Amino acid sequence: MNSDDPRAQRTRARLKAAVLELAAEQELATITMSALARRAEVNRATVYLHYPDVDSLVTDAMEDAVAAVARAAALCPLDAPRDRAPDPLAELFEHVSANATVYARMLGPHGSARFAARMRERLTAELTGRFAGGRRPPGWEDVPVDVHAAYLAGALVGVLAHWAAGEGGDRAEEAALAFWRLFRAACRSAP
Structure with a gap:
């Protein structure tokens, strides 16, 4: 995946916003990749294309x-x-x-x-x-x-x-x- 692709950048931005929203609502340990996908309005496989786990997404966000x-x-x-x-x-x-x-x-x-x-x-x-x-x-x-x-x-x-x-x-x-x-x-x- 090309991280310079505008679509990839938009998806990553949506995922980062989603994880920060969820972190404001619940403990990090309870955030799942499925919940992130729902919040960011992407499919779960897309989340894994960009981040291997919640912790790496949090760190990036x-x-x-x-x-x-x-x-x-x-x-x-x-x-x-x-x-x-x-x-x-x-x-x-x-x-x-x-x-x-x-x-x-x-x-x-x-x-x-x-x-x-x-x-x-x-x-x-x-x-x-x-x-x-x-x-x-x-x-x-x-x-x-x-x-x-x-x-x-x-x-x-x-x-x-x-x-x-x-x-x-x-x-x-x-x-x-x-x-x-x-x-x-x-x-x-x-x-």
Whole structure:
């Protein structure tokens, strides 16, 4: 199948929309390929032509969200003041807030391990590139760049999962600020 074919692109878009709609209504583990086919108004064989399983479809459907998370982390100025979350981070938490049910299901205990791993991988790569490009705070030379980046990426994914599940407060700006204070401290010059 040619993924550049407009028909294939339309079908994939319908499948991605269907899985996100279903994820907002029910746990990921209960979504079947048949239900996806019905929601997207395609036959079940068509679903399998594009995706081998629900998890790969979820991961593809959330790729824009993963990219947004990676961009937000990359755009945060590490020297921004402690008392105000940088705009990209605040916007990220607003986005997660607006889609909290889906994020809670994607990152929750019965969610998509592939999605969570993809998010950590993208964040780690973005931060590793940033640090390797000379934008790493001084004082962390004894910690490998990729380990530092993986630590911070895991922290953000963990906080997003915790917060989306309703355990981190109600307001996006408060969650963004709390995370920013932790993130900033972990990036600042080592003691």
